[in-house]
Amino acid sequence: xxxxxxxxxxxxxxxxxxxxxxxxxxxxxxxxxxxxxxxxxxxxxxxxxxxxxxxxxxxxxxxxxxxxxxxxxxxxxxxxxxxxxxxxxxxxxxxxxxxxxxxxxxxxxxxxxxxxxxxxxxxxxxxxxxxxxxxxxxxxxxxxxxxxxxxxxxxxxxxxxxxxxxxxxxxxxxxxxxxxxxxxxxxxxxxxxxxxxxxxxxxxxxxxxxxxxxxxxxxxxxxxxxxxxxxxxxxxxxxxxxxxxxxxxxxxxxxxxxxxxxxxxxxxxxxxxxxxxxxxxxxxxxxxxxxxxxxx
Numbered sequence: 129x130x131x132x133x134x135x136x137x138x139x140x141x142x143x144x145x146x147x148x149x150x151x152x153x154x155x156x157x158x159x160x161x162x163x164x165x166x167x168x169x170x171x172x173x174x175x176x177x178x179x180x181x182x183x184x185x186x187x188x189x190x191x192x193x194x195x196x197x198x199x200x201x202x203x204x205x206x207x208x209x210x211x212x213x214x215x216x217x218x219x220x221x222x223x224x225x226x227x228x229x230x231x232x233x234x235x236x237x238x239x240x241x242x243x244x245x246x247x248x249x250x251x252x253x254x255x256x257x258x259x260x261x262x263x264x265x266x267x268x269x270x271x272x273x274x275x276x277x278x279x280x281x282x283x284x285x286x287x288x289x290x291x292x293x294x295x296x297x298x299x300x301x302x303x304x305x306x307x308x309x310x311x312x313x314x315x316x317x318x319x320x321x322x323x324x325x326x327x328x329x330x331x332x333x334x335x336x337x338x339x340x341x342x343x344x345x346x347x348x349x350x351x352x353x354x355x356x357x358x359x360x361x362x363x364x365x366x367x368x369x370x371x372x373x374x375x376x377x378x379x380x381x382x383x384x385x386x387x388x389x390x391x392x393x394x395x396x397x398x399x400x401x402x403x404x405x406x407x408x409x410x411x412x413x414x415x416x417x418x419x420x421x422x423x424x
Contacts, residue, residue, distance in 0.1 A: 166236040167217060169229060172206060175219045183227060192228040200225060203238040205253065217241065221253045248280045252290050266325070267316045270301045277302075299381060303329055310335040314342070323348035326377045331355055352376075390421060 204222025219226055220242060229237045255272045276282045284302075288295040304315065304325050311334045315325045324341050327348060328334045341351055379396050386394040386405075392414065395406040409415045 165239055165241060167206070167239045168215075169226070169234055169237045171215055172204075172217045172219060172226060172237070172239070173209070174223050174226075183224065188224065188228050188231060191224060192231045195225070195228055196232055200229065200238055203240050205242055206239045207242050248276075248282075251276060251280070255291065265316050265318070266301065266304065266322045267312055270305050273298055273302055274305055296381060296385075300326060300377065303377070303381075308334040308338075311338045314338050321348065324351055327351045327355060329377055330380070390418065392418060 202222070202225070204225050205220040206217040206222075207220055209216035209218050217239065222239075226237060251272075255269070255276075273287055276287055277284075282290075284295050284298045287293070288298050291298075301322075304312070304322070307315070307325060307328065311320070311325065311328060314320045315322070319342050320338055324338065324346075328337055328351075331337055337351070337355075340346065344350075346354070376398070379398050383394050383396050386396075390407065393408040395408070397403040397406065407418055409418055
């Protein structure tokens with residue numbers, strides 16, 4: 129019974145990690161070595177596409193204690209290192225488990241060797257592995273998705289489908305890469321939340337405001353109200369009070385989405401959940417086209 133559960137868990141994990149394009153490959157390899165091959169742990173090296181830049185030592189120790197008590201329940205996924213002629217392997221998914229096993233001074237580790245993978249699928253598998261088993265930091269996840277776009281020309285919709293996230297989540301996450309570097313550092317250190325970071329996207333003096341959030345222990349809602357009131361000061365505390373007409377990050381996203389969808393500039397005027405939607409046109413012909421779009 130236990131073996132059947134482990135088989136089912138392993139097969140599901142492979143399908144999720146590798147996606148539809150590699151499902152047949154994973155099926156063949158799974159059937160061939162469902163329990164994994166015992167590979168020399170020193171012949172395995174990390175994946176260059178690993179999105180995680182920081183591994184929490186306490187978390188690795190906890191995982192190591194679990195492996196010591198229960199064994200390695202899920203083999204890691206690896207591929208052959210074609211840059212060498214020796215029997216070396218590169219981790220596709222499971223670096224945390226590999227690190228935990230190394231800390232236990234294990235000589236071998238159960239691994240499934242996947243063939244015919246691409247750099248794109250390796251990168252996706254590494255991201256999904258981290259997101260599903262132990263959350264990446266928000267910034268690490270955003271950087272990973274940005275690399276998929278730049279290196280493999282992936283669209284937001286394609287990333288969303290591959291990772292099981294919504295398109296709006298991917299879009300909102302990527303926007304934080306435009307934040308002030310100091311603010312991104314605070315976000316990575318978890319001194320401010322993703323909600324704080326989103327609220328600061330369209331604000332001036334982002335780092336000053338981020339530090340105020342920390343000092344005053346402001347909630348996301350309090351920060352949003354503070355920004356709506358338009359009262360803030362710069363580093364020297366010399367800026368006078370003034371009103372800021374800042375749009376909510378979600379409203380800005382909706383405007384961009386509808387503009388791309390319709391092919392015409394769209395503006396949304398919102399106040400406390402009420403407002404109107406404005407679609408701009410330059411001729412009666414364009415107006416007829418817009419009306420046809422809504423009719424359809």
